[in-house]
Amino acid sequence: MKTVEGITRESTLEMIGEALEAYPEKGRKKRAPHLAPNDPSACAACVKSNRKTVPGVMSARGCAYAGAKGVVWGPIRDMVHVSHGPVGCGWYSWGTRRNLMQGVHGVTSFAMQFTSDFQEKDIVYGGDKKLKALLAETRGLFPLAKGISVLSECPVGLIGDDINAVAKASTKELGVPVVPCNCEGFRGVSQSLGHHISNDTIRDYIIGTREFAEPETPYDIALIGDYNIGGDVWAVKPLLEEIGLNVKATWTGDGEMERIAATHKVKLNIVHCYRSMNYICRVMEEKFGIPWLELNFFGPTKIRASLRRLAEHFDGRIKENVEKTIAKYDPIMQAVVDEYRPRLEGKTVMLYVGGLRPRHTVGAYEDLGMTVVGSGYEFAHGDDYERTAPEMPEATVIYDDASEHELTHFVEKLRPSLVGSGIKEKYLFQKMGIPFRQMHSWDYSGPYHAYTGFPIFARDVDMAVNSPTWSLVKSPF
């Protein structure tokens, strides 16, 4: 069991108690179950999660639409994704998640903003007619788009539009799949429901509708839950190919509609972001008998373990390749560790992100000699916290849907050497003089996944923690 000097169950409970003091009684009661010291031995979630955000509390959460558009659908490069409703949601999520894609912009790949730009009359009379016209216009202007997703914003659900009927009719008329996704922002408590809804629409409308042209092999796999942030997919896919596997589809980073639609033919799904895509893995397991495996590609220790776990699913050839590959990269990774560890040894980190990062990146920091002393998620469920408990040291603080007030308090108390969180937290903590990396977007760097990513991760962490700019914060006068 990992421990951290100076952090005990009591000290963490005291810190949590102080943070809760500022709340009115009702708010305190609602927030208390979401904050707790870690108990790695229990292997259970120590905090409650996936509950409604407390009103008036500054939360970092997004909405179902954000989960659908920004995470699951948006990265599929060869489809047009229509933000159906008012202009804002699409505009705010336009190009802001860094899921890189190949293709010819506006011809075969569509990292653009398509919207029905609802006006008052659409609210009053409904937007179905407009949607129908818009889909036809899309088809006419973008003939090589492989499909269209329709991602509904709040008003669409509230006024009772039937986008499913429009999608169905348009699919027939236009000859490309039009997928309606009822991911209105008011649904559920966070972006997490948007992931689930999107997975369900892929299940209902897409998967099973295509077949790969080339013959099946025992080594056909799909990479699920990698969004190609800063090129992550382009770091993982070649590694998997190097050990002899055929990555037939990537979900959904740099994703292609038809490859996704044919994923039911693979032999194994490997899932990185469990939170956003465990649903579809379960579907493929139940419906098509495809097993799935959760892996972690952050840092050499976890990559090594992941590759070996992966090898267990295959024959001797793959096992041999895995060992060869590990042997090839180990010295390269050791050189990275040798370079950065001396400057980072003993430093502490606090994390507050979404998806998989609050637990998956712990090992990568440890590879660099750092200790994670607090972790939490914006939109996790109980199973995420179960998986987090063994990764985190004893009694370190775990926070679910942390409010800005709580997070600031914890960071002030623990004064970590680095905070890894999102854009909304970045500048706040930097004002406090605390080094920061945006861990949703890799702070416009990356990739951070796999062997290609680790040297970049290590450099970035070192650069943040040891930037000479921090020494300028205190004025000499």
Add this chain to the structure above:
Amino acid sequence: MSNYLGLEVKPLTEPGMEEVERVAAWTRTEEYREKNFARQALVINPAHACQPLGAELAAHGFEGTLPFVHGSQGCASYYRSTFNRHFREPAQAVSDAMTEDGAVFGGQNNLHEGLENAVALYKPKMLAVFTSCMPEVIGDDLTAFIKNARQKGSLPAGLPVPYANTPSFNGSHVHGYDAMLLSILQTLTEGKAVEGRCTGKLNFIAGCDFNTGNYREYKRIFEEFGIPYTFLADISDTFDSPLDGAYRMYAGGTKLEDAADAINGKATLTVAPYAASKTFAWIKDNFAGSHASIPTPFGIAKTDAFLMKLSELSGKPVPDSLRAERGRAVDAMTDAHQYIHGKRFALYGDPDYLAGYVSFLLEMGAEPVHILCSKGSKKLEKELQALLAASPYGKKGKTWMNKDLWHLRSLLFSEPVDALIGDTHGKFAAREAKIPLFRFGFPVFDRVNLHRYPRIGYRGAVNMLTDICNKFLDIKDETCEERFFEMMR
């Protein structure tokens, strides 16, 4: 295989390289442009955000003010992230996180609980409440809700809580700015008019401007003049606060008592005829003193008009220091005119910015060719056309109201220009058209510090000139044939 769409199982298809190239070339043709402009329903790459974002900007401009989004949780996150990315500063706002039950029962409970928590945790001096789509669609009555919150005791007595309806399904962020600013001023000044009292100050409204350097520049100009002023909705410190190891949740902003006393001002000036039109109309009827609404001071002529208006309203002459500054700007413009004269530009952005860019370009002998506003109006179109008509360099200029950046892309291929002025979202079109993009607008996500450089006033004109001319010189050095590469430019 059964699926909801009843699709047949098909093999994967790959369009060949030739097909891709054929379609890519077609998207750059006149034929495509026609098809593109025939769009009725689909909007692609709009150059505007929704009302609440502007409302939040206005709220951030006041001391100790917590922007409070009444509506879905995700909206607040989106506005905050957008400000974070543009300013590279914290942007603190809360939401009352309405979900399905709010849709059914209305958002009053969320609002009341939210107000109570926000007041306890974040101790604001003012709570600026504005709506996103959801409560607007279900028809939440903010007037009643906030009154009920007072009666219930969810709000401390005396805490100002201005509120604005900012539905995302009409207008743009510019309109939301106007709505929230109006409500804040109405709330703060209520009952504060005192017969015979004059603060002796100039009230100033810069409008929905995302350039902190502009705010500082306005203040510097007032100080050069020696004009006592109240800058209404001043975000210069909010979004440009020092890094000294202390986090201040509410950095900067107009003092609430100054804003309240603005109603007794000597004069009120707005340089945002589009972004503060409703606010200004109300001020004219309610604020003491004289009032004026003039265009944003981009370029020399508009800055001249601004300084003369300041002189008129304050009764002070334009100071020599600014006269000298004008001379230096004109000197810089004359020195550099050869690098920009005759260059063709496409511009897009918010109405107040656009009028300013056009004015500046015409003064340089550059040609504004495509002027595009994705939330324009007849009034703006007329103003822009009058500007173009008044200059020989405006002859080729065309205005495109309520068009988007995909329309602009077609324009760039069918009637090419040398450069684009706008925000970060134009970078794909600029790259495809192989022309530079000058990021003078909002948002700028992909360059640092541009919002710190003033674009208004004489100094702003020099800044724009410097950026534009030097970029053209860079391009020349980077692309000219070896034998034409030389020391002098």
